[in-house]
Amino acid sequence: MESNKKWKTISQEYVVRSPFINLRKDSCITDEQEEIDGYYVCEFPNWVNIVAVTAENEVIFVREYRYAIDEVTVAIPAGKVDDNEKESDAAARELKEETGFFSKDDLVLLGSFYTNAANATNKVFTYLATNVEQIAEPERALGEKTEVVKMRWEEIKNAIGTGIINQVFTVLALKLAECYFNDKEK
Numbered sequence: 089m090e091s092n093k094k095w096k097t098i099s100q101e102y103v104v105r106s107p108f109i110n111l112r113k114d115s116c117i118t119d120e121q122e123e124i125d126g127y128y129v130c131e132f133p134n135w136v137n138i139v140a141v142t143a144e145n146e147v148i149f150v151r152e153y154r155y156a157i158d159e160v161t162v163a164i165p166a167g168k169v170d171d172n173e174k175e176s177d178a179a180a181r182e183l184k185e186e187t188g189f190f191s192k193d194d195l196v197l198l199g200s201f202y203t204n205a206a207n208a209t210n211k212v213f214t215y216l217a218t219n220v221e222q223i224a225e226p227e228r229a230l231g232e233k234t235e236v237v238k239m240r241w242e243e244i245k246n247a248i249g250t251g252i253i254n255q256v257f258t259v260l261a262l263k264l265a266e267c268y269f270n271d272k273e274k
Contacts, residue, residue, distance in 0.1 A: 093119035108132070108168070132203065132210040136179040137166035137257055139198070139265040140189055140217045146238040147262070148220060149253075150186050153233065162237060162247065163258040165189075166212075175200075175213040183217060187236050188224040191217040198264040203257075214261040216268060241266075 096117045104111040110131035116124050140148040151162045167182035169175055176195050184190050196216040203210050226234055239247060244262060247253045253262075 095119060098123075103128075128207060130204075130208045132208055133168040133170075134175065134210045135166060135168055135203070135212040135257075136175055136182055136215060137164050137212060137261050138179050138183045138195070138215045138217050139164055139261050140183055140187065140191070140220045141265070142221070142238070143219050146240055147244060147265075148183075148187050148189055149237040149239060150226075151235040151237050155231070161255060162253050163255045164261055166257065169213075176215065179213070179215040179217070183220070184224065185227045185229075186234065188222045188226045189217075189220040189236075190223045191220045193218045196268065198261065198268055201260070212257050214257075214264055216265050 098115040098117060100115075101113045102110055103113050112129045112131060114124075114127045114129055116127055118124065142148070148165065149162050150165055151160060153159070154161050165183050165186040167178065167186070169178040173181075176197070179195055180190070196218075198214045198216050200211045200213045202208070203212055222236075226236060228234070244253065248259055248262070253259060
C-alpha cells in the first residue's frame with residue numbers, strides 16, 4: 089500500500105485576512121483522487137514561547153484573562169514572530185515585553201513544533217532563558233492586563249496536575265526544559 093503522497097491544490101480562496109490569522113478555503117484532490125471542496129487552513133504567524141528561569145531557580149509565568157476561553161490562565165511568556173524577525177529575537181522581545189525580564193545568557197532552542205498539522209501552517213519555537221533578571225516593567229498591550237508570577241519547579245508539577253497551568257504549549261515547554269536540565273546533570 090503506497091500512501092501519504094502530496095495532494096493537488098485546485099483553488100484557494102481567503103475567507104479572512106488579518107495580522108493574526110488568515111483563514112483559507114482550499115479545493116484539493118487527495119492522493120486517492122478524492123476531491124475535497126472546502127478544506128480550511130489557518131495561516132497563523134509562527135509563535136515563540138520562553139521558559140525563563142531566574143538565578144534562584146524560579147520560572148517566570150504570566151497570569152492573564154483570555155477572552156476566547158473566558159478564563160484566567162497561567163502560562164509562560166509567548167507571542168508571535170513578526171515579519172522578517174528571527175525566532176530567537178522574537179523570544180527575547182516577548183520575554184521583555186510581557187514580563188520585563190531579560191537574560192544576558194544565550195537563549196537555548198528546546199524545539200520547534202507544528203501547532204496543528206491538520207489545518208494550521210505555523211510552528212511554535214520553544215526557548216530556554218536562564219539567569220533572567222527583571223530590568224523593566226511589563227508592557228501593556230491592548231486588551232491585556234497581566235501579572236508576573238514566579239514558581240519553583242516543585243510548584244509547577246502541582247500547578248499542572250491541578251489545572252492551574254493548562255495550556256499545552258506551556259506544559260510541553262516546561263517538560264522540554266525539565267529534560268534539558270536532567271540531561272545537563274548527567
